[in-house]
């Protein structure tokens with residue numbers, strides 16, 4: 001029997017018209033008592049302000065533990081530090097430190113002239129400013145900026161050397177891809193936790209589009225399973241739960257101890273996945289269902 005893993009969830013700040021539903025989602029997900037609920041970050045005025053508002057309100061909410069994503073994009077070191085300091089002062093101690101992408105899709109990353117050069121520098125700054133825990137990104141499948149050979153692991157090692165506590169992976173659909181990556185990380189002498197990012201297939205067409213853009217491969221069996229269910233929401237939901245559950249079981253069986261679910265602000269799938277994996281007690285599930 002494997003140990004209960006650490007489970008965390010990711011949400012994104014809602015558009016104004018989805019705000020009310022978002023806070024219900026936060027309450028339902030918090031009822032499952034995840035280690036933390038991380039909030040994605042968008043560089044630039046209104047996206048940044050939305051993350052800021054959501055994080056501060058979450059911090060006030062009993063039973064919700066927020067974690068703040070932060071990127072290096074479009075801001076000087078001083079601006080990034082000011083924002084991070086204000087979150088730390090508000091009681092947010094967990095950060096997910098990311099280099100980020102340019103606002104125009106496909107543009108090569110160029111640091112702000114006075115900004116942090118990448119995730120390692122940002123991690124080092126967050127620790128210096130008093131962040132308690134810093135997670136960073138990791139890529140089992142080649143990131144578009146992968147430079148070949150072991151360069152991705154050399155780069156990951158720099159992020160840990162800068163103070164990162166663990167890494168959360170980009171999602172993959174094949175357990176073997178995650179496990180091979182974990183073996184490479186271990187063989188490179190990195191012994192920090194690698195947390196598996198889980199993307200439930202909430203809508204196959206949308207997930208495959210999104211995967212194409214971020215470099216995650218979509219196996220033929222996934223398409224064969226979900227494409228015929230496009231007009232059958234209940235069957236699609238069941239298949240999405242089963243697919244995520246069997247992926248997580250396989251990883252748990254191989255000793256993976258941390259899972260981070262990209263909820264996409266859809267609580268139902270996450271709740272049912274946690275139920276079937278035995279990651280939430282009946283009392284928590286009743287509360288999350290309300």
Ligand SMILES: Cc1cc2nc3c(=O)[nH]c(=O)nc-3n(C[C@H](O)[C@H](O)[C@H](O)COP(=O)(O)OP(=O)(O)OC[C@H]3O[C@@H](n4cnc5c(N)ncnc54)[C@H](O)[C@@H]3O)c2cc1C
Pocket residue numbers: 039040041042043069070071096097098099100101118119120136137138139143144145146147151152155168169170197
């Ligand atoms: C868990 C998670 C959460 C995320 N949340 C957000 C979010 O909230 N907002 C957002 O905008 N984006 C988010 N992203 C996306 C992320 O910003 C992009 O994937 C971005 O392109 C890479 O950021 P990073 O910090 O992971 O990059 P890095 O790990 O720094 O770089 C990505 C890859 O590029 C290569 N590379 C880069 N620099 C070097 C170097 N100096 N030497 C060698 N190789 C190098 C490596 O292969 C590396 O794995 C998230 C990604 C993950 C995995």
